[in-house]
Amino acid sequence: MATIKDVAKLAGVALSTASLALGEGGRVSPATRQKVLEAARELNYQKNGFAMDLKRSQTRTIALILSDLSGPYFSELIQSVQDFALSRGYDLIACSSVGGQDSTAVKFLREKRVDGAIVLAHNVSNEVLQESAREGFPIVVLDRVVLGDYLINVLVDGEQGGYEATKYLIEQGHRRIAYISGPVNSYDNIQRYSGYQRALSEHALQELKKWNVIGHFTQEGGFQATKMLILQGDLPEAIFYANDEMALGGMKALAESGIRIPEQVSVIGYDDIFQSQYVQPSLTTIRQPKYEAGSMAAHLLFQALEGQFVNKSYKFSVELVERNSCAPSLVRK
Amino acid sequence: MATIKDVAKLAGVALSTASLALGEGGRVSPATRQKVLEAARELNYQKNGFAMDLKRSQTRTIALILSDLSGPYFSELIQSVQDFALSRGYDLIACSSVGGQDSTAVKFLREKRVDGAIVLAHNVSNEVLQESAREGFPIVVLDRVVLGDYLINVLVDGEQGGYEATKYLIEQGHRRIAYISGPVNSYDNIQRYSGYQRALSEHALQELKKWNVIGHFTQEGGFQATKMLILQGDLPEAIFYANDEMALGGMKALAESGIRIPEQVSVIGYDDIFQSQYVQPSLTTIRQPKYEAGSMAAHLLFQALEGQFVNKSYKFSVELVERNSCAPSLVRK
DNA sequence: AAAACAAATCGAAACGTTTCGATATGTTTT
DNA sequence: AAAACATATCGAAACGTTTCGATTTGTTTT
Missing domain, CATH: 1.10.260.40 (lambda repressor-like DNA-binding domains)
Incomplete structure (x- = not known):
């Protein structure tokens, strides 16, 4: 060379x-x-890029760290961050944190191979984030609260989302509402679940443990969880799936058992992923401002990079998207 | 620091x-x-990662370069490459080539910030690839044929795909088959289109220019293109959309006009994206072995990286996935 | 024509590592 | 107890750039 x-x-x-x-x-x-x-x-x-970076000790590149590069969920986010970075003359690289503490992502953080990072990856620990963030190396965290210097949190209010979804079902007259859960210790799941609980208790409704089934945030998981619900015999009036992917799986299970949505069971999801509007019936769900959050994250990161003052925490609210998978409960006697 | x-x-x-x-x-x-x-x-x-890389002149990282990081299309590919890279102790970074010759991606290629690359990005020119690939820096190209030392091609046979799709429609008795095109100079589109033409001419069928409409590979584009088709008044018996996203948009347009699929019009797509099985009716389409191709690409890249001999070109065939958006033509008199 | 200045070019240091050959230390063999 | 060896540590060079201050060259001012 x-x-x-x-x-x-x-x-x-x-x-x-x-x-x-x-x-x-x-x-x-x-x-x-x-x-x-x-x-x-x-x-x-x-x-030679390395020699240059070494001398300049600046890369004009930011990293977007995701727990998984694939999956429909991240598309919008990537897009928004990329648009923004590009407009500021920065490069964006996306890296996956598959592999946890030994992943590419963590290496990039630790070794400062970029000028800053946006992280949406629950398998990167708080400690790594806190140790890595420092003067001249800000990190924006999207999926949880983590405190520290040069750490900025951008959150979407999952508790509110869980609350809104449940309240909507209640207002439609449903009383017996199941919750199909994501992984129990996922930050997102905990948030949504606690919103669900708040809505129930505000309306003096009981939560039935047998209707709280774990679906792992996957389609297959939602399918299985729903099958279990059906096998138990005592079907709820409405089901709140903690994400759309599980809802999709669940709807398939319901359809296979000849249970009509929304006539027999109302179904609500969470995330508003792309295919939710194409499923039959189209899925009522909670839309998260993903593009906006990504855009905000990028915005804040650049502000921090330029040494401007930024608030340490931002919160977005969610929005209910009404489609055809929920219907008012028939008046029971 | x-x-x-x-x-x-x-x-x-x-x-x-x-x-x-x-x-x-x-x-x-x-x-x-x-x-x-x-x-x-x-x-x-x-x-300091840069200092290390500089000294070692090796990064144990490969890049996956995509024209766009978002979009459902790439998920499977990313997954497979990542799995493979990880298993070999290499890191994977995905970078987008949005921005063409000035993009992050091209910078990574030119400046050798990684040990090798897999490219699926039509907006990175042949010249860049040929100039960048060199001893110790192999590049696997996925979406076109480009010749040169240290360049390896992995192709999915789009011509065959276009042919199969069209032949399937013909065998169902359809004669008047529209082609909704992607961008006219996209490699993928050209391939599929030429397969379409071959199938038609083999069965002595005419191609009608007014049924060749451009849909840009996007859902919106497919929607618009189909609207145009409908407005022309003379509906074809079957429509071959050059990708699923356009087909999805097209199905929406047909539904809005009260045209029933597959009774009135058969529809076939291309790619077998995730949501194709959930749309109503589920979409018959051509499945590309994306995971396999990605896996193969990674495999070849590592072989080349290790100095082993590799063939310069591989080709995969596609597979027709029969679902419910096509039906035999009613016998016409 | 000498002095002052600007522009172009140069040499050397620096960035933070890794690595190689050399030296110092301690342990075994004869 | 001297010689031979293994082990631990060290100093210096190297990786390929950028950048700063110094030097050379050419042009303008007095």
């Missing part, structure tokens, strides 16, 4: 002059620049 | 000893290692 040294030699100038000529606004004579550029082309010279 | 120099000083050892102690199998006395580790902890030392 040709280095700038080779280029300089071929062009017959000093190393530093070559660097100047190759750079942006260097004050070199046009003739010299020409010579250097030609030499570079001839040698197929490409600058 | 503390450097290894500071650590060494605090621990009272030489710089090189500190480096040894911090590294893996360095031959240092346990006592020294202990001292160094403690000093490092105290100073909250984190190694």
Whole structure:
């Protein structure tokens, strides 16, 4: 691999002059620049990024760290962050934290291979975040509250979401409302669940443990959980799935058992993923301002990067999207 | 930021000893290692990744370059590449080539910030790929044929896919088959379209230009294109959408106009994206072995990285997934 | 024509590591 | 007890850039 040294030699100038000529606004004579550029082309010279980053100790790159690069959930978020980063002349790289503490993502954080990061990955521990964030290296955390210097939290109010979803079902006259849970210790799940509980207790309703089944936030999990609910014999009037993917699986299970939605059971989801509007019947759900949150996260990160003051915590509220998977309860005697 | 120099000083050892102690199998006395580790902890030392990469001139990271990080299409691919990379002790970073020649992605290629790359991004030019690939820096290209040293092609046979889809419709008795196109100069679109043409001409069928409408591979585009088709008054018996996203949009347009699928019009898509099985009616489509292709790409990349011989080109075939959006044509007189 | 200045070029240091050959220390062999 | 060896530590060079202050060259002012 040709280095700038080779280029300089071929062009017959000093190393530093070559660097100047190759750079942006260097004050070199046009003739010299020409010579250097030609030499570079001839040698197929490409600058070594690491050497540059090392010297400059700045990368103009931010990382978006996700627990999983795939999955419909992240699309919108990635998009918004990318749009914003690009508009500020920064590069964005997405890295996955699969592998937990040994993942690419954590390596990027620890070793400061980027100028800052946005994190939405529950498998990156608070400690890592707290240790990594520092002067000149801000981190925006999207999926939980974690306190520390140079750490900024952007939250979507899951408790409110859980509350709204449940309240909506209650207002439709339902009283017996099941909750299909995500992983029990997931921050998102805990939030949504506690909103569900608040709505129930505000209306003096009982929570039935046998209707609280774990579906792991996956479609398959939602399917299985719903099958279990059906097998128990005593069907609830409405089911609140802690995310849309589980709701989709659940609807499939209900359909297979010949149970009509929303006539026999009302179903509500959470997330408003893309396919929710295409399922039959279309799924009533809670929409999270993902694009907005991503955009806000990016915004805050850049502010922090530029040394401006930023609040340490922001919270978004959610919105109920009414579709066709819920119907008023028939008046019971 | 503390450097290894500071650590060494605090621990009272030489710089090189500190480096040894911090590294893996360095031959240092346990006592020294202990001292160094403690000093490092105290100073909250984190190694500088760039300096390391520069010295080592190896990153143990590969890049997956996509034209767009979002979108359901890439999920499976990302997953498979990631699984594979992880199993080989490599990190994966995904970067987007939004921004074309000035994008993060191209920068990563040019500046060799990774050890190798897998590219599925039509907005990265052949020239960039050819210039970037070199000894010790192999590139696997997924979406087109591009020749050169250290360049490896993995293709999914789009021509065959277009052919199969069209042939299936013909075998169901349809004769008047519309093609809703992606961007006209997209490699994928050209492939699929030429398969469509081959199937038609093999069965001595005419292609009607007015039924070849551009839908840009987006849902909105498919919707608009279909609206146009409907407005023309003369509806085809079957529509081949060059991807599922357009088909989804198209189905919505048909439904809005009260046209029944598949009774009045058969619809076939391409890609088998996740939501295709959930739309009503479920969408018959062409499934590409995306996971397999990604896995193969990763496989080949590592072989090349290890200096093993690899073939320069691989081709996968596609598979028709029969669902409910197509029906045999009623016998016409 | 000498002095003053600006522009272009150069040399050297620095960024923070890793690694190699050399030295110092301690242990075994003869 | 001297010689031979293994082990632990050290110093210095190297990776490929950028950048700063110094030097050279050429141009303008007095």
